[in-house]
Structure formats: C-alpha cells, structure tokens
Amino acid sequence: MFGFLLRRTAAGLALIVVISFITFVLLSLPENDVGRTLLGPEAPADLVAAKNAALGLDRPVLTQYADWLSHALRADFGASWFTSEDVTAAIAARLPITLSLMIGVTTVTALASFGLGVWSGVRRGAVDRAVQILGVLGYALPGFLITLVIVLVFAVRLGWFPAIGYIPLSQSPAGWLSTVTLPVVALSIGAIAGASQQVRSAVIDVLSQDYIRTLRSRGLPARTVLFKHVLRNASAPALTVLGMQFVGLLGGAVLVEQIFGLPGLGSMAVAYTTRGDIPVIMGLLTVTVVGVVTINLLVDVAIGLLNPKSRQT
C-alpha cells in the first residue's frame, strides 16, 4: 500500500508540472502582448517593450518557466500584473469559499447518490424508473440553467434565501448557511443525477455476481449481504465516478459563484483571467490541478482500501 501511494503521488506531481509547463508555454504565445494590454493601444512601442522587460517577458520562455516554477514550489505565485495584488494571498483568501462549496456538494452528492443508487438498484421496478427519469432530467438540463431557476424560485420569488452575497462562517454560522445552501443545492442536482446512475449500475452489476448468490446460499441475512458485500464491491466504481465528477464540479463552481456573487476562486478566475493576467491564471490553474490530483489520490487510496485487487496495479 505504501509503494502504491508513493507511485500515485509521484505520477500526480509529474502531472502538475507537465500541465503547468504546457499552460505557461501556451500563455506566452506572441499573441499575448502583455505590455500592450497593460498600457493600452496608444502607448509608444518603446514603453511597451520596457514594460515587457520589467515583467521579465523578454527572456526565453524556458527561463521564465523555470523562474516561475522555483517560486511556485515555495507557494509564491508572484503578483498580479494589473492590480499588483499578491496572488498567493488572493487565492488563500478566496479558497475557503470554494472549498466549503466543494465539500458541501461532495458530501450531499455522495450521500444522495449512494442512497438513490442502492435503492433503485435493489428495488428495481417503479422506484428504479422514477430515479432514472430524475437522473436523465438532472443530466439533460445545463447546470447553470437549473441554478437560474433555483435563484428565481427560492431567492427572488419566495425570498427564503439571499440571491447574492456571502457571509463567512466565522462571522455568523447561520448567515453562512443561508448563503451557501442554494449554491450547494444547485451544484449537487446535476452531480447526483450522474452519480446515482453509476451507483445504480454498479449495484446491479454486483448483485448479479456469482459470489452474491453463494453468500445467500450460506444463509446470511439479506441485510448483511447488501450492506457488507454488495455495497463494498459497488463502491469502488462509484467512487471513481465521484472523483471524475469533481473536475466537472470545478467548472460548475465558476458559474455558480458568478451567479450567486460568491467571492471564491471561480469568480476570481472570471475576473482576472479574461485580461490575460498570467501570474493569476497560473496560480489558479496550479491550485485547481493540485486539488484534482489530490482528490484522485484520495479516491485511489479509498479504492485500494476497499478493493484488495487494485492495490497490485
């Protein structure tokens, strides 16, 4: 198990370096004339060149990347070109918001999709069809559209929750709950729709396995067979899907934070990246990819614990 963890961690680190390198090179394409963007179209060419030199953009791309990487390893992503804000500090200030959103959505999704998936996979029949129809609908409607409808109904029409804004947990737990509930619900619907289908088919698949029949032939109570053997064997594929959904959730979070006016990483990405602020883009990208790699690692570990066969590979 230790060697397995070490290998996965190394692969994850390699992935982070490769992605950051490719992004860095692509961002340094000549189309992205940062000095010009910063100083405006009327600025004289020599000033633009001086600005680019001041930012270190006249150096070879590889040198620039090495410089960025050596700082990034110390969690120093430099300063924004447009606002001179320290990128690491800006990300650190906004990370808790996105993180609480992600944790909330993942918890809700895991609980609901396991519940619905196992229920429909075991009961089949009418329950199964109802869950499947809900799943298709949740999948069919774009997430941001569902979010808009939720805002219109629960915030604008009924006024149960604030439509926009964020109250930190440290300031008022009740206020925090009222500001994150709708975003979490909005993001969870699509995720539950997808994940519950996967749990369902994993459960159905395990139920049809020979060893389940053999366990029944030994007189074990149906409860034990279901909650111990079926659930354990079905959770590995289900966890893989939940892990993959995390990447999609990050994209959904960008939209949801924008709609609800949450000052998280998503709204930061929209505000800064559209201007070509390379230190901010690189910082955000690195943090999100580290998040994705960490989640995948956790999923791998969980699957390794659940399924002894997977530890070998």
Add this chain to the structure above:
Amino acid sequence: MSADQIPAPTVDRPGRSTAARRLLRNPLGVLSTLVLLAVVAAALAAPLLTDQLPATAHLRDAFGPPRAGHPLGFDSAGRDILSRLLYGARNTLGGAALALAVAVVLGIPTGLLAGYFGKRFDAIANWLVNLLMALPAMIVLLASRAVLGPTVWVLMVILGVLAAPSFFRLVRGIVLTVRNELYVDAARVSGLPWWRIVSRHVLIMVRAPIIIQVALVAGVALGLQAGLEFIGVGSSGELPTWGAMLNEGFQFVQRAPRLMLWPGLAVGLTSAALVLLAVALRDALEDRADARPRRVRRAAPPAPPAPPAPAGRQAEAPDRAALLSVRSLSVSYPGYDGEREVVRDVSLDVAAGQIVGLVGESGSGKTQTAFAILGILPDGGRIGRGSVTIEGQEIIGLSQRRWRSLRSTVVAYVPQEPMSNLDPSFTIGHQLAEPIRAMTGASAAAARRRAVELLREVDIRDPERVMRRYPHQISGGMAQRVLIAAAISCDPRLLIADEPTTALDVTVQAEILALLRRLQRQRGMGVLLVTHNLGVVADLCDSVLVMRQGRVVERGPVADVLVHPRHDYTRGLVDAVLDLPLTEQTDDAAASGTEQP
C-alpha cells in the same frame, strides 16, 4: 455462472432500419427528434421567420411588450427578442456542433488505433487523455480566452479537444474487448489488412455507442457553450447567443422576467431533447425496449412436451426420502410471451449418505432445479408448483427467515466457478468465518479456529497463511477447496454441488472429486451432484437422473442407466462417452445398495 445460464448470443443484431423503426415507436424518441428538427429548421430559416435583424436597437422600445411584427417583444436595448432567439440559435448550435465535430474527429480514430494496436501508441494516448481529464475545463477556457481573444469559435475548438477523451475512452474500451474475439482473430489469421478488420468488424461494434455518445456530448457542449456566454466570456457581446440573452435577462430579472423565459426555454428544451434522444437511441440500438426479460438468465428454448418416458423407470417417483424430496417441481421465468417453464414436473430424492447425479446438457434445467431447492433462483425466477421437503420440512412457502436458517446448517451449496464465487474484497478467513458466526452464533475467535480446522480438513497445507489471502491470490483448485470448506462449515446434512469440477484443470478435478467423496463418507452427507460429465457420475454417484428440456427423462441406479439406457437421449449421451470404466463401478454401486427401490 454455470453453462446452463450463459445467455444465448443475440442472433439478430438490430439493423439500421429496425433501429430507426424502434426509435419511431418510442414517444420520447419521436418527441425529441421533432424538437431538434424544429430548432435546427428555425435557426436555418431565421430570415424567413422574421424580418427584424438581431442587432437593430430601438431604444424607445426597450423592455417593450410584444406587438405586431415583434411577437416576443423587446429586450433591454430595444432589440427584437424573436430575431435574437432565431439568429442566436445559429451561433449557439453552430458552436456546439463545432465542439462536437472536433471531439469526434480527435477521439474516435485515436480510440480505435489505441484499442486495436495497443502498446506504445496506447500508452501515449492514455497518458494524454489522463492529462486532459485532470484539466478543469472552465479554467482552461477562461485562460484561452485571455490569450486568443474573445472568439466563441476558438473556444469551441478547445472545448472539443477537452471533450475528445470521452469518445477516446468509449471507443478504446469497446475495441479492446472486440480485438480478442475469435472472429477478429480469424480475420487477422486469414490475412485481412488491419484497416479492413477495423472497418468491417470493429466499427460495427462501436457504432451504436458512438451515436449515443454524440447526442450526449452535444447536449453537454450546448450547455457549456451557453454557460460560457452567460458569464460573458464567449463572444464580445455583438453576436446574439442564447447564453448572452440569458445573461442580459438575469441582470433585469426583477424588471422583466420575460427576458429570461425564451432563451431559458430554448437552452433547456434543446439540451433536454438531445439527452432524451440519446436515451431513446440507446433503447433502440441496444435492443433494450424491455429490460426485464433480458435479465433473466436461461437458455432453454421453448420445448415441445417431452415424449412419454418408458414405463417403469420414469413412472411415479418412489416414496419420499427423508433427507431431500422433490415432487412435481416447476420453475418458470417471465419471457416476452408469458411465463416460460425451464423446470417441469421434476421429482427426485436424496437419502442420507447417498450421492445422486443430475445430468443433462446445457439449458436442460438441472442448475435451475438446484437453485430452486436452495432458494437462490435469480431475479424473476419463480417456483410454480411442487413440493420440496428437506428433512421432512416443506420449504416451499416457508418464511424467508426460517428458510434462511436451514442454509449452511442443513443444506449447503458448492458452486461451479471457484474464482467468481468468492467475494474479491474479503480475505478467505473472513469469508469462512462469516457464515459460522452468522449461523451458529460463535465468537469471532471460535469461528476463526473453526475456519482453520476446516481448511485443514479440505487438505490445505498452510491454513493460517491461506486465511489471510484474498481470492485473487490463490489458485482455482485451492479456491474450490475453500468453497467446499465454506459449504461444510456448519455441518450440513445435504450438499448440492453444481458442476464442482467443470472449471478446474483435469488433474485438480480428480483431487476435488476424491475430496468430495471422502467428506461425504466421513460425514454421511447426502449429495445432489449436478454435472454434465457422465464419467463423474459413473465414478461417484449411486443413482442418476437425466434431464432434458426441463424434464426428467430417465432415472435409476447408475449401473442400470449407463449400461442399459432406455431413453434415446440417454443412449446418445452414453454413446458419446464410450470409454467409461463401467464394470468396476457397477459392482460398487450394486454392492453399496443405497439405491431406492
């Protein structure tokens, strides 16, 4: 899974025309197809449907209500909503189509090649795909907009690249399984060039899943495209798109909720139609109109009534044996055309200390008979008529709890395929101790000690070490010994063994049979041995029943049935195995005298 249960291959793969017809019979398929056609037609015919232009603003008409020539009214800048909706459809649908095309062009060929050739190309492609899948799409799209400028078409190309892995993985997975099929091997051996094999044999298999995936990805691309436009990172605002219209509507949601209604409906209906079409296509192409009968595992074709059995032997079964007695048992499954009986009017008896063979070809109903006696018929299976008594107790109609309490302690099961009958997630020790604890209430330590004893009893040399092993770490022969140990763990008096040696190597088969016989003699168990191997019957059994098409066609002492088969079918079976060591066995069976009169 025993041979009886392997579903017959679907002979008639639905051709294109039948699939289309099936799609048209599905109301969901018809509806979603109509919606999509209407949306595309409206987008193409935009200039015919309205004479307004999407960019023309009449400021005095801002938020204006519908009026002649402007059936949906005006937006916040006084632009005609209908024309923006129609021209916006061109940009929104076009963007989604572009992303889809890029994903298909990149994903499908690479998936085919990676799956078919494997090796280095597969490794590189897989690595790239994993890299792409770890990328948060939204962040990448935002960053690309920063570098490449706000052109929606470029963003859609990038979205296509990011979506390509979904096609790659789908196609590669299917090709990997098809590649090793015998008919593909045959084509390769016969010297067909690879591109002919891929286009003739492999593409056929991936066609249906690809069509479904196209509809799904189109829906996702449409949603993402609209989402990008909604947060204002798509176009620079001049271009009408549904997402941009939603954005504008959301800003004025209090003042004019109508502004959000139309683009919201357009996005929702179109992507819902795409995904519902995918579902309908899956039903039509994968022949899953009704999932229920497909899940039923059986192979017996509807059979004509079996010819009347020769008098005497088949006749009325003898007095009921004390251990296991089955009378007129029938088992049926729901089929397309009503109930289908796979076991008909079967009667059999097993006395204590007796080994009874149940032989027959695949699909003759012998395994279903065994499952019915154990109460572990697959979903849908139903005992129609009959009586089954174990130690005099009628079990048909018994409550689940009472019935369960008999398993392991009175009747136990040894399955056919050793590897697939052990739970891969638990150690051997755990799986052995579990029924002991559940059925006898023993403590964990006592159950463990008992498990070690059992492993020793089935001739496993290093039981302590095997206890800690997982199923994938032991051999098939050892796994079968473990399953036998589990079956006898609570000292059952009746053992039902379903082809216990079929899946094993020939050398191991003899060892397992010897083990079964030794355990049976030591413990005086009755055994119902399901097999298709007459050699095993001759070697082990006292009496035998021959089943065909769900019925018992012949029964009697092994010596009689094998030497003087009366039924044509039995004769055929015996003739097929000419080198039976009959004589010796005959004496043995006759001497033991356990056969019922």
